[in-house]
Amino acid sequence: MSELTIALDIMGGDHGPPVILSAALKAIQKHPDTHFILCGQRTVIEPALLELSDQQRTQVTIEHCDEVVEMGEAPTAALRTKKFSSMRRIIELVQSGEADACVSAGNTGALLTLAFYILKTLPGIDRPALISAMPTAEHHKVFLLDLGANVNCTSEILFQYGVMGSVLAQQVAGIDTPRVALLNVGEEDIKGNAQVKYADQLFRNARGLNYIGYVEGDDIFADVADVVVTDGFTGNIALKSTEGLAKLVIKEVKRQSQVNVFTRFMARVALPLLKTIYNRVNPDQYNGASLIGLRGIVIKSHGNASADAFYYAIRQAREEARMRVPEKIRSKIETVLLEQL
Structure with missing residues (x-):
């Protein structure tokens, strides 16, 4: 399989960018076959990348996002008013095919709402599940x-x-x-x-x-x-x-x-x-809930996740992308679900 691309919401979570960036750096160093799109404020992300080697730096793209979906923000508000947020951007990258999967530790309700609105569910699925x-x-x-x-x-x-x-x-x-x-x-x-x-x-x-x-x-x-x-x-x-x-x-x-x-x-x-x-x-090590049933891979990390815990969520995203899980679900639906309902 060709190189995987994973989009990360750097601004989400209870502990903010430091924890997420630490996990991202670990993932970059451990998975040289993976490209990472880091979505968030460029001035926050760039200093953390200084410790990467020149080769590792080629694994990273920064997508500057001015807006942040706050942890207590209403999901509908995030959908209507935060059109340039890091959370929304990672989902858009999956929808466009620029990323194979995305991970966020941000507001759960907002992530569910944005993913459902942007990616839509697979045929035969009424609601995605965590x-x-x-x-x-x-x-x-x-x-x-x-x-x-x-x-x-x-x-x-x-x-x-x-x-x-x-x-x-x-x-x-x-x-x-x-x-x-x-x-x-x-x-x-x-x-x-x-x-x-x-x-x-x-x-x-x-x-x-x-x-x-x-x-x-x-x-x-x-x-x-x-x-x-x-x-x-x-x-x-x-x-x-x-x-x-x-x-x-x-x-x-x-x-x-x-x-x-x-x-x-x-x-x-x-x-x-x-x-x-x-x-x-x-x-x-069990952090990383998959939002399955969508036309793309979205992984939700705990908001209070440590750097190690968020890394496990990134690893889950890689595994699901490597196995092309949405495609396998679609195939199973065609043979089982649509015949039943």
């Missing part, structure tokens, strides 16, 4: 969607999510026949509301999907499914609760290791094990 990978007990990944793009979803939209999630798991995680499950309050057929029950029937009637039925919240990490489908309201709560628990565990392990001389000694002995566990549950 999807991200999470760790499982068997050292695999489970893809959870929707993570907050749509808090109210019809049964048909949940079914569309399952199709798209299956494609992403297959292409990015390399799973031949991903196990698709529907999140519910119980595994029994009688459990759940009418929306979930009808979605269950759509999945059962579909050909070309490895649907395994209902799962509960504690099954998400048990490696019983590769894709777990739910609405954005429930999915966002599940995601944030998981991240909060992971941070609590990490913080508590650090605190307990410093209680006294004995615990400090034991912590030193157990350091390799603790590092392994930390690397497994550290939310940073």
